[in-house]
Amino acid sequence: MSIIIKSQNEIAIMRQAGKAVSRVLQRLAREVRPGMKTQELDIICEEELARCGAKASFKGYRGFPASVCVSINDEVVHGIPGTRVICEGDIVSLDVGAIVGGFQGDAAITVGVGETSPLARELMAVTQGALAAGIAAARAGSHLGDVSAAIQQYVESRGFSVVREYTGHGIGREMHEEPQIPNVGVPGEGVLLRKGMTLAIEPMVNAGGWATRVCGDHWTVVTADGSLSAHFEHTIAVTDGEPEILTAI
Numbered sequence: 001m002s003i004i005i006k007s008q009n010e011i012a013i014m015r016q017a018g019k020a021v022s023r024v025l026q027r028l029a030r031e032v033r034p035g036m037k038t039q040e041l042d043i044i045c046e047e048e049l050a051r052c053g054a055k056a057s058f059k060g061y062r063g064f065p066a067s068v069c070v071s072i073n074d075e076v077v078h079g080i081p082g083t084r085v086i087c088e089g090d091i092v093s094l095d096v097g098a099i100v101g102g103f104q105g106d107a108a109i110t111v112g113v114g115e116t117s118p119l120a121r122e123l124m125a126v127t128q129g130a131l132a133a134g135i136a137a138a139r140a141g142s143h144l145g146d147v148s149a150a151i152q153q154y155v156e157s158r159g160f161s162v163v164r165e166y167t168g169h170g171i172g173r174e175m176h177e178e179p180q181i182p183n184v185g186v187p188g189e190g191v192l193l194r195k196g197m198t199l200a201i202e203p204m205v206n207a208g209g210w211a212t213r214v215c216g217d218h219w220t221v222v223t224a225d226g227s228l229s230a231h232f233e234h235t236i237a238v239t240d241g242e243p244e245i246l247t248a249i
């Protein structure tokens, strides 16, 4: 499969999908609180997607049973909502995908619940900063390696590590299109970026080492050393100038 360049009309539809994702994430961020079961977030996600006229991307994807991924503390990504109770001080990563008019939007945020530790707050800030650095590097005429290297450099210079086993991705009619977007890389290497490419950039950052493992539910990814992990993601369109963030909050 090759990289699909989107027309301005297609990007306009992706803007709608991105808006739906953004609205759902804002609602989830407002509602998350200590004592709540993670499955309550899935109900809210479905309600808000329906209100936006959007379909969930994740539900049924390779058998994933929910519309939102909820990953807490040492959980990196792909946490399944269920009976786990959210506690004061947790950091909660929320990943949502939405389909509108046949096109996808995909974004993630990590939110702190009540009073979080200084380490947790720094980790969330660095991960968000790494996403911004990656997006800033995604310009027509640059290479994918510039995006990956910007993320890696931002994170590692601040003493954290970047998850290597999972990557960002092209996005469009399919949730996962070419190219894969690693969060580590070498400037100037990889695919040449062109106007009309639509990319989901998503650094996953660990307070400890970068290694991860998959839990017994075959979905939830956790840090191998039990350290905290944060995740921020946006869907963007490459333009002639500043990238457009389609899932902007």
Ligand code: MG
Pocket (backbone or CB within 6 Å): 106, 107, 168, 169, 200, 202, 233
């Ligand atoms: Mg994604």
